[in-house]
Amino acid sequence: MAAALGSEADVNGGRVRFFLTDVRDIEALSMAMRGVDIVIHAAALKRVDAIAYNPSEVLKTNVDGTWRVCLAAIQSRVKRVVFISSDKSVAPTTHYGASKFMAERLVIGANTYGAPQGTELVAVRYGNVAGSRGSVIHTWRNAVANGLPLSLTDERMTRFWLTLDEAVQLVMFAANPKGVVLAGDTVVPVLPSFRVKHLLQAIAGKDAPYAVTGRRSGGEKLHESLLSEPEIGLTSLADGHYIVAPEPHPWRPGIVRDPGPFPADWQYSSDTNTRWLGVADLKRRLALVPDELP
Secondary structure, three states: OEEEEEOOOOEOOOOEEEEOOOOOOHHHHHHHOOOEEEEEEOOOOOOHHHHOOOHHHHHHHHHHHHHHHHHHHHHOOOOEEEEEOOHHHOOOOOHHHHHHHHHHHHHHHOHHHHHHHOOEEEEEOOOOOEOOOOOHHHHHHHHHHOOOOOEEOOOOOEEEOOEHHHHHHHHHHHHOOOOOOOOOOEEEEOOOEEEHHHHHHHHHOOOOOOEEOOOOOOOOOOOOEOOOHHHHOOEEEEOOEEEEOOOOOOOOOOOOOOOEOOOOOOOOEOOOOOOEEOHHHHHHHHOOOOOOOO
């Protein structure tokens, strides 16, 4: 499915229009993007375990489909494209992560063709979203409500905390063509970390029993990483976000941001983060996470 924000929409105050189409179909994408100002590209195959058995389909949708979105946007003279990436694109260990890594590179590189004519392409990168469809929060809530056994894949596992509202705000921050985000930038949120074991305790109680099942097949990561080591030297902090500049960036010569300052050994991963949420913190935040989406 492709959703486009534009000036010729006929719903939601004339700001948004929706078409059901396929990111593999460049002709349909080009027609859908005519008269559109901003495209948010979120279409992807992303079930890590299912993807492991269907790598060719991942290539067609996540990689080739992304390139078709870029080409259609450039052909239609869209002002800005925002690609939604994933923490799994950083040092990828799965087919999904590898596809997102390549898709990121395609989006950023497409500025070589798009930026000179006014089509700017940027990316946002984040990990699991608390309360999104399929979230473990809903799985554990349902288990507690129905007296079912609880399971945890690995007691050492950590993640970043990001709400659905924060994810939307991040995308809109990147979508603003008059903001600080420039063509080719990748925007990463500044987030606290938590231990998944503590999330379970915040939902089910500190002494709730659970079974350790092992990580899911397909390469589930123990921790989330949002910046790779080579990117740190290209990263700056602006308006409360990390912004990774592209390298190289021939479409924006002379524009250089001051990186950091970050410590020489700094990493941005959920297990080495300096901000942590404990069980009490998670309980307060969970109170704001709604029940499962329809």
